[in-house]
Amino acid sequence: MELSESDTQKLQKVGYDSSGTIPRAGTFLTKDHEIVSSETKEKGLEIIPLKTALQKYPWVEDLVFGLVSKEKDNYTREVAQRTPVGYFIRAFPGAKITIPVQSCFFIKTARFSQMVHNIIVAEPNSELHIITGCTTASYVKQGSHLGVTEFYVKENARLSYTMIHDWAPQVRVFPRSVAMIESGGVFISNYIALTVAEMVQMYPLAMVKKKGIARFNSIIYAPQGAHFDLGAAAKLVEPEARAEIISRVVSDGGEVTARGYLEGGAANTRGHMECSGLLLQDGGFIHAVPELKGNFPTTDLSHEAAVGKIADEEIHYLMTRGLDEDAAISLIVRGFLDVRLKGLPPELQHTIDTMIEKASLESSW
Amino acid sequence: MSISLLKINNLKVRIGDKIILREVNLNIEEGTVHVIFGPNGSGKTTLVGAIMGLPQYEIVAGNIKFKGKSILPLAVHERVKLGISLAFQRPPIVKGVSLFHLLKALKKSEKDILSSAESLNLKDYLYRDINKEFSGGEIKRSEILQMKLMDPSLLMLDEPESGVDFENITLLSKIIKETLEKELPIIKRKKSGLIITHTGFIIQHIRTDVGHVILNGRILCSGNPQEILERIRKYGFEKCVECMKKKGNE
Numbered sequence: 226m227e228l229s230e231s232d233t234q235k236l237q238k239v240g241y242d243s244s245g246t247i248p249r250a251g252t253f254l255t256k257d258h259e260i261v262s263s264e265t266k267e268k269g270l271e272i273i274p275l276k277t278a279l280q281k282y283p284w285v286e287d288l289v290f291g292l293v294s295k296e297k298d299n300y301t302r303e304v305a306q307r308t309p310v311g312y313f314i315r316a317f318p319g320a321k322i323t324i325p326v327q328s329c330f331f332i333k334t335a336r337f338s339q340m341v342h343n344i345i346v347a348e349p350n351s352e353l354h355i356i357t358g359c360t361t362a363s364y365v366k367q368g369s370h371l372g373v374t375e376f377y378v379k380e381n382a383r384l385s386y387t388m389i390h391d392w393a394p395q396v397r398v399f400p401r402s403v404a405m406i407e408s409g410g411v412f413i414s415n416y417i418a419l420t421v422a423e424m425v426q427m428y429p430l431a432m433v434k435k436k437g438i439a440r441f442n443s444i445i446y447a448p449q450g451a452h453f454d455l456g457a458a459a460k461l462v463e464p465e466a467r468a469e470i471i472s473r474v475v476s477d478g479g480e481v482t483a484r485g486y487l488e489g490g491a492a493n494t495r496g497h498m499e500c501s502g503l504l505l506q507d508g509g510f511i512h513a514v515p516e517l518k519g520n521f522p523t524t525d526l527s528h529e530a531a532v533g534k535i536a537d538e539e540i541h542y543l544m545t546r547g548l549d550e551d552a553a554i555s556l557i558v559r560g561f562l563d564v565r566l567k568g569l570p571p572e573l574q575h576t577i578d579t580m581i582e583k584a585s586l587e588s589s590w
Numbered sequence: 591m592s593i594s595l596l597k598i599n600n601l602k603v604r605i606g607d608k609i610i611l612r613e614v615n616l617n618i619e620e621g622t623v624h625v626i627f628g629p630n631g632s633g634k635t636t637l638v639g640a641i642m643g644l645p646q647y648e649i650v651a652g653n654i655k656f657k658g659k660s661i662l663p664l665a666v667h668e669r670v671k672l673g674i675s676l677a678f679q680r681p682p683i684v685k686g687v688s689l690f691h692l693l694k695a696l697k698k699s700e701k702d703i704l705s706s707a708e709s710l711n712l713k714d715y716l717y718r719d720i721n722k723e724f725s726g727g728e729i730k731r732s733e734i735l736q737m738k739l740m741d742p743s744l745l746m747l748d749e750p751e752s753g754v755d756f757e758n759i760t761l762l763s764k765i766i767k768e769t770l771e772k773e774l775p776i777i778k779r780k781k782s783g784l785i786i787t788h789t790g791f792i793i794q795h796i797r798t799d800v801g802h803v804i805l806n807g808r809i810l811c812s813g814n815p816q817e818i819l820e821r822i823r824k825y826g827f828e829k830c831v832e833c834m835k836k837k838g839n840e
Contacts, residue, residue: 536682537645538682539682539683539684539685541644541645541666542678542681542682542684543684543687543692544665544666544667544670545642545644545666545667545670545675545676545678546670546692546696546736546740547667547670547671547696547740548667548695548696549665549667550665550667552695556687556691556692556695557684557685557686557687559686559691560684560685560686560687560688560691560719561685561686562686563686
C-alpha cells in the first residue's frame with residue numbers, strides 16, 4: 226500500500242497505528258473509495274467491507290438504512306445511490322473484545338468527495354470498542370466526507386465508538402448516524418475534533434430501550450475558520466432507559482453550535498445534558514442549544530449549560546506560580562478538554578490523552 | 591552588614607478609583623521574617639498583591655525594589671522567577687487543573703511532588719481540581735505545598751492561619767519554617783518572609799523578627815512583633831498605634 230510517511234503521521238494523529246506496535250483487535254482503512262485494509266485479529270470479531278457483508282449475509286440488507294432514513298436529506302440520498310463503501314463490524318454473541326478496533330477514512334485525492342456507509346453490530350452480551358479516525362493527506366485542502374453509520378447494540382451488549390476528526394481547512398463533513406440500543410445495552414459515543422474544518426454538521430441519535438444507556442461525549446476545539454454544528458439526541462423509549470450528553474467546547478475564533486436533545490418517553494427514564502463552552506478570543510461563538518422533552522410523568526431530565534471566558538483571577542493565580550500568561554491559559558484549556566470518558570478501556574483513553582496532548586502542542590493556544 | 595531584599599518607598603496603590611495604600615515604606619532584609627498586623631480592610635492583602643504584581647492593584651506612586659532593582663515593570667511570573675511568592679488567603683478554584691498538573695507544568699519532579707504532598711497530608715488532593723471542595727486547612731496546605739516546591743527567596747503569606755485547626759497549624763508552621771530555612775543559624779539564612787495576619791496567632795508558631803501595624807493604608811508603627819501583638823490584644827489596633835508612637839517618642 227502506498228502510504229507516505231506524512232500520510233502515516235496524519236493517520237497516527239487520529240488514532241490509527243500503521244506500525245503494528247499498538248495493540249488493536251482489528252483494522253479497517255479506506256483511502257478515498259478504495260478499501261486498503263480490512264482485517265481481524267480477535268476471535269468473535271468480524272471486520273469486512275459492507276459490500277462483502279451484503280453478499281455473505283442476506284439479513285444485512287435489512288440493516289442498511291434500517292435506522293437512518295434514506296430520504297433524510299441530500300447527503301443520505303447521495304450515499305444511498307452508490308454501491309456501499311465502508312465497513313461491517315460485528316462482535317459475536319458473548320464476545321468480549323476489550324482491545325479497540327481501529328478504522329480510518331482517509332482522503333488522499335484533492336477535492337475528493339468521500340461517501341461511506343458503515344454498519345456496526347454488537348450482538349447480545351458482547352463488548353466492542355471502535356476508534357474511527359477521519360483525515361486528509363497533508364496537501365489536500367478541499368474535499369467532502371458524507372458518512373452514514375448505523376449502530377445495532379443488542380441486549381446487554383456494550384459498544385464504545387470514538388470518532389476523531391482532523392480535516393483540512395476547506396473540507397465539508399456530514400456524518401449521519403443512528404444507534405438502536407436494545408434492553409440493557411450500553412452505547413458510548415465520543416467525538417473529538419481539535420482542528421479547522423470548513424463545516425462539520427452532525428446530530429447523531431440514540432434510541433434507547435429498557436434499562437439501556439446511551440452516552441455522548443464531545444470534545445471540540447474550534448480555531449478561527451472552523452464551523453461546527455454538532456450535538457447528539459437521545460430518545461428514551463422504554464422504561465428505565467438512561468442517557469447522558471456531555472460536551473466541552475473551546476472556541477479560539479471558531480464558530481460552534483452545540484446541540485442536545487433528550488426525550489423521556491417512558492416510565493422512570495433519566496437523562497442529563499451538560500454543555501460547557503470556553504471562548505478564548507473575539508470573533509467566534511458558542512451557541513448551546515439544549516432541549517428537553519418529557520412525555521411521561523416519571524421521566525427525569527435535566528441540563529446545565531455555561532458559556533464564558535476564563536476568569537482573569539484563575540490566570541493570575543497560575544501566574545503567581547511562575548507560568549506566563551499563555552502557559553496559564555494553555556493549562557486551563559487542556560484541563561477543560563481533559564474529560565475522563567467513562568467506560569473506556571485504558572488503552573483507548575490513553576490514545577485520546579495522547580491526542581489532546583499533541584493537539585495542544587501543535588495548536589496556537 | 592545586612593542586605594536589603596525588598597525595599598518599598600512611598601508606595602501608593604489603588605483598586606479602581608479607590609486609594610487603598612498611601613505612602614507605604616517597608617524594608618525587608620535577607621534572612622529576616624516580618625509580620626504585618628492590621629484589621630480587615632486595612633490594606634494588608636493589597637500590599638502583598640502589589641508586591642506580587644497582580645494587575646488589579648494599580649501603582650499610583652512610589653517604588654518597589656527587589657534585590658536592588660525596581661520590579662514595577664515586571665509581570666507576575668517574572669517576579670516569581672526573581673524569587674517572590676505569595677500564598678493566597680482565598681485562592682480561586684481552577685476548574686480542570688489539578689495540583690499535580692500545575693506542579694508538573696512548573697517542571698517539578700514527580701518524586702518531589704509526591705514527597706512534599708506526603709509531608710502535608712495532601713496525597714489524596716493531588717489529582718483533584720485545585721481548591722475545589724477543599725476545606726480551609728486543605729487550601730492552606732495546598733498553598734504551602736506549592737510554596738515549598740517553588741522555594742522562593744521571599745515568601746509572602748496572606749493570613750496563613752485563618753480557617754486552620756490547631757493540628758494543621760503545627761504542620762503548616764513546620765513546613766513554612768523549613769521553607770524559611772529556620773533550621774539554619776541566623777547568619778546563614780537567606781530566605782525572608784512577610785506574613786500578614788489580623789489575629790497574630792501565627793507568630794506563636796513561627797518566630798518573626800520585625801512587626802508592623804497597618805491601618806487605613808499606612809504602616810503606622812514597627813517594632814518587636816511580640817510586644818506589638820500584646821498591645822494589640824490589650825488595647826486594640828488604633829490604641830496600640832498611639833501607644834507605640836508614644837513609646838517611640840519617649
